[in-house]
Amino acid sequence: MAIKHKDLFFDYPEYWPKPNYDFSKLSMSENEFQLGRQLFYDPILSRDNTISCASCHLQATGFTHVDHDLSHGIDGRIGTRNSMTIMNLAWNTSFMWDGGVNHLELQALAPISSENEMDETLANVVDKLNESKKYKSLFFQVHQDSLVTGQKTFLALTQFVVMLNSYNSKYDKYIRKEAGGDFTEQEKNGLSIFRENCASCHKEPLFTINEFKNNGLKVDTTLNDYGRMLITQNSKDSLKFKVPTLRNIQFTAPYMHDGRFETLQEVLDHYTADVQESKTLATELKKTIQLSHIEKVDLLVFLRTLTDKEFLFDKRFSFPNNNL
Amino acid sequence: MSYINKQPKFKLDYIVMFLLFFTIFSGASQNSNKDLSINIVTSFDGESIEKDKWYVTKNNDSIQITKLRFYLTNFVIQTEDKKNDSIFNSNYLIDAFNKETLKIILSNTNYNKEDKLLLSIGVNEHLNTSGANSGDLDPSKGMFWSWQSGYINFKMEGKSPSCKTRKNKFQFHIGGYQKPFESIRVLTFKLSAIKNNELTININIAHFFDALQLSSQNQIMIPGKEANDAADRLPQLFSIDE
Numbered sequence: 070m071a072i073k074h075k076d077l078f079f080d081y082p083e084y085w086p087k088p089n090y091d092f093s094k095l096s097m098s099e100n101e102f103q104l105g106r107q108l109f110y111d112p113i114l115s116r117d118n119t120i121s122c123a124s125c126h127l128q129a130t131g132f133t134h135v136d137h138d139l140s141h142g143i144d145g146r147i148g149t150r151n152s153m154t155i156m157n158l159a160w161n162t163s164f165m166w167d168g169g170v171n172h173l174e175l176q177a178l179a180p181i182s183s184e185n186e187m188d189e190t191l192a193n194v195v196d197k198l199n200e201s202k203k204y205k206s207l208f209f210q211v212h213q214d215s216l217v218t219g220q221k222t223f224l225a226l227t228q229f230v231v232m233l234n235s236y237n238s239k240y241d242k243y244i245r246k247e248a249g250g251d252f253t254e255q256e257k258n259g260l261s262i263f264r265e266n267c268a269s270c271h272k273e274p275l276f277t278i279n280e281f282k283n284n285g286l287k288v289d290t291t292l293n294d295y296g297r298m299l300i301t302q303n304s305k306d307s308l309k310f311k312v313p314t315l316r317n318i319q320f321t322a323p324y325m326h327d328g329r330f331e332t333l334q335e336v337l338d339h340y341t342a343d344v345q346e347s348k349t350l351a352t353e354l355k356k357t358i359q360l361s362h363i364e365k366v367d368l369l370v371f372l373r374t375l376t377d378k379e380f381l382f383d384k385r386f387s388f389p390n391n392n393l
Numbered sequence: 394m395s396y397i398n399k400q401p402k403f404k405l406d407y408i409v410m411f412l413l414f415f416t417i418f419s420g421a422s423q424n425s426n427k428d429l430s431i432n433i434v435t436s437f438d439g440e441s442i443e444k445d446k447w448y449v450t451k452n453n454d455s456i457q458i459t460k461l462r463f464y465l466t467n468f469v470i471q472t473e474d475k476k477n478d479s480i481f482n483s484n485y486l487i488d489a490f491n492k493e494t495l496k497i498i499l500s501n502t503n504y505n506k507e508d509k510l511l512l513s514i515g516v517n518e519h520l521n522t523s524g525a526n527s528g529d530l531d532p533s534k535g536m537f538w539s540w541q542s543g544y545i546n547f548k549m550e551g552k553s554p555s556c557k558t559r560k561n562k563f564q565f566h567i568g569g570y571q572k573p574f575e576s577i578r579v580l581t582f583k584l585s586a587i588k589n590n591e592l593t594i595n596i597n598i599a600h601f602f603d604a605l606q607l608s609s610q611n612q613i614m615i616p617g618k619e620a621n622d623a624a625d626r627l628p629q630l631f632s633i634d635e
Contacts, residue, residue, distance in 0.1 A: 094524060171542035174524035178532055178539040191533040219533025223525040300541055302574075302617050 077102055077228075079159070082236050082245070085274055088159035090173055095228050100210040103389070105229025107207065108222065110388050113197055114181055116190060122180065122226075125152045128386055131317035132156060132233065149292050151328030154314065154321050156235045156380070162279045166310045166326040169300045174227045191219050198222060235316050235380040236274075243374070244274070252374070259371025262364050266340075269353045270312045276375070281309035282351040285344030289327055296326065307349050319376045333372060337365050429504065430591045431497040435461060435489040438599040442489045450602035456563070458598065460550040461489035462536065464529070465497070469511040470504045470584070478503055484516065486529035486536060506585045510592070514627050515546030515577035521570040543570050543616060546577060547627060549598070555607040563607055567623050569616020576616065576624035582633050593634045600629045 077097045081088070095101065108114060112121045126132040132155035150166055164170035170179060182190035198204040198217040209215040211225065240260075242250025252260070263271075272278045281297040288308065297306035310326045324330040330339065340358050344350070360368065380386075435441075437448040437458075448456050468483040480499045488494045504510075516530065521543050525532055536545045545568040552561045569576045586592060604626065613619050 091524075165540075169541040170539075171522050172524040175532060175537065175542055178537060182539050192535060195533045218527065219531040220525040220527045223532060227525075 077232065079232070079234075081234055082241070082274070084244075085236070086160065089162050090159040090231060092159075092231075094174065094224055095231070096211055096224075097228070098211060100207070101225055101228040102232060104204075104207045104211055105225040105227065106386075106389050107204075108226050109229050113201070114177075114194055116193070122177070123388070125180070126155050128383075129320070129381055131235075131321040131381065133321045149294060150326055151323060154317065155230055156233050156316060157275055157314065158233065159231050160275050160279070163311070167296045167300050168281060168311055173231060174223045177223055177226045191222075195219055195222060233380075233386055235377040237379045238316065238377040239374040240371075241274075241377070253370075255367050255370045256374055258364075259367040259369070259374075262360065262368045263371055266358050266360070267315075270351070271315050276315040277312045279312070281306060281311055282353075283308040283347065283349040284310075284312075284340075285347075285350050285354050286325060286329070286339070287343070287345050289329065292327060294327065305349065308347065309349060315372065316375050317377055317381060319373050320381065333369055334365075337368065341365070427502050427504065427590055429499040429502045429587070431499065432591065432593045433465075433487055433495040433497065433596065434593055435495075435596045435598060438597060442598065444490065448599070450599065450605070450607070452602065452606055454553050454555040454602065454607040456551050456553040456602070456607070458489075458549065458551040460548060461598065463487055463514060463547040464516050464536070464544065465512055465514065466516055467511070467513045467579075468497075468499055470502055471509040471511055471581075472505070473507055482528075483512075484520070484529050486534055504584055504587075506587065508584045510582045510584055511579060512582075513577050513579050514631070515568070515624070516544040516570070517577060518570045518575070520544070538566075538568065538615075541615060543568050546624070549601065553607050553611070556611040557608065558611055563611035565601075565613045565623060566615075567613060567620045567627070569620050571616065574616050574618065574621045576620050578624055578628050580628055580631050586633050586635050595632050595634065596630050597632070598630065601626060603629075 077099060079088070079092065079097070109122045112118045112124075114121060133152045153166065158164075158173055161173065162168075164173065164176045165179065170176045178191060181194060195217050198208070204217060205215040208217050208221060208225075212221060239250060239252075239256075242248070243252045243256075244250070264273075270278055270280075270282055270284070283296075286308075295307050297309040297311075298304060300306075318324075318333065322331055322333075324333070324336050330336050337360065340354070341360050342357075344354050344357065346355075440446070440448065442458055442461060444459060445457065448458070450456060464484065464486055466484045467479070469477050469479040471477055480502065483497075483499065485497050486494060520526060520530060530544070536548065537543070538545060545566045547565070547567040549563075549565045551563055553563055554561055556563050567576055582592075582594070584592070601623075610619075613623055
């Protein structure tokens with residue numbers, strides 16, 4: 070068995086919690102990272118070779134889809150949900166809006182295969198990769214074995230996406246008291262409004278508690294998506310969705326699991342005026358959040374400090390520009 | 394101030410695990426030598442399972458079976474003193490239509506005729522939650538759910554005019570590892586039936602349909618109570634030649 074060279078460092082601020090993901094199956098090698106990057110941007114992963122992961126997860130928008138509220142492209146449940154951002158995934162305890170996927174390495178199975186036809190599909194992808202000279206050689210570089218398997222394909226994708234970490238926003242620099250991290254009065258005020266009203270769910274530093282909550286959205290009767298309940302089959306989970314991170318939120322519109330809001334202004338209007346009472350509504354939201362016009366503006370200004378341009382424009386994460 | 398936490402990666406763990414595995418394995422093989430060969434025979438009340446063949450269930454549903462795949466895992470030989478002699482990496486995907494999968498060889502086993510063979514129908518919880526696995530557990534085998542993570546422990550598909558579904562299809566995908574709907578089931582056999590180091594396990598699919606009216610129940614696609622109830626019936630399908 071080849072002991073793999075570990076030349077990638079998984080970096081994160083030391084005051085962050087430990088990642089939840091167990092890295093032991095990854096080679097942590099540059100080769101596997103680059104292989105994963107190729108796969109992420111390659112439509113070879115779709116049935117008809119038209120859609121890549123990047124079709125729905127664009128780097129410049131925090132790896133989510135901008136123009137559509139409901140992601141297009143593949144049948145099955147995916148068509149009824151808004152694409153999610155991909156960042157800091159090693160800290161997630163589950164994946165998807167309803168947490169249906171229990172492990173990062175298996176997340177890609179959902180977009181690659183649709184529910185009823187899955188038996189063939191990943192197997193076909195693996196066949197296609199096994200027929201590709203380019204991929205045989207890339208897999209060989211990682212495993213000293215050119216045979217492509219489902220497991221190796223998923224590990225490579227994981228090696229890429231798990232490195233997509235965002236921790237260099239203005240907010241992060243403010244917390245670390247670094248250059249570029251000077252908050253204006255407005256931003257400071259926005260942060261304290263945030264901590265008072267939002268942080269119970271969107272908790273720093275990852276801006277999520279990794280739990281499922283009903284944040285009071287009106288049920289869209291054309292979709293009737295009950296979220297977490299689909300997975301647990303427990304009515305206590307009705308209308309609960311994963312609390313998403315708010316990092317890079319300025320660029321990840323549209324918002325919510327069904328992409329119903331175009332702007333952050335609308336999101337704030339929801340939290341302050343339109344929260345729907347129901348059996349499963351989060352206790353944190355039972356009492357209406359009251360914000361003046363000025364407070365809302367300050368909060369919006371603060372949310373922009375979560376933008377991490379270094380991450381959004383990091384060339385290592387972009388479309389691989391090569392002639393392989 | 395340095396805020397970057399550089400983690401030395403997992404090289405060491407690999408070596409340690411590898412060595413550990415090796416010691417256990419070689420230790421176990423020292424006092425054992427027999428290969429136990431297990432034949433899996435699937436049938437419908439004694440008739441062999443073939444793709445275009447028609448069968449009639451107890452409730453008079455005519456059926457054809459187009460797919461029959463399931464996991465047999467966690468093979469353990471239990472001696473009388475209850476010292477378990479488990480067989481490593483014993484996760485097998487059985488496919489009734491693929492001969493190669495119908496023979497399982499447990500190598501270097503150490504057993505007596507008084508011992509018992511324990512095995513499970515389905516995949517254990519740990520393997521359901523430990524990410525992308527290899528071999529028969531590889532996600533490309535089509536036995537892993539995509540929208541709700543977890544292995545399909547037992548998959549049977551086919552056709553019956555009794556099913557008022559698209560193309561008269563029935564689909565039973567039985568799985569789920571989370572309480573209270575864990576669908577893995579344990580089987581116990583006496584090893585007294587072993588002849589020439591061979592054991593035959595019969596799986597009579599007819600029993601799956603004994604308590605089933607296909608017109609009303611013809612789809613199980615997610616974990617839950619229905620899958621759990623169906624899993625309860627699975628052990629009845631299995632028997633050994635005594």
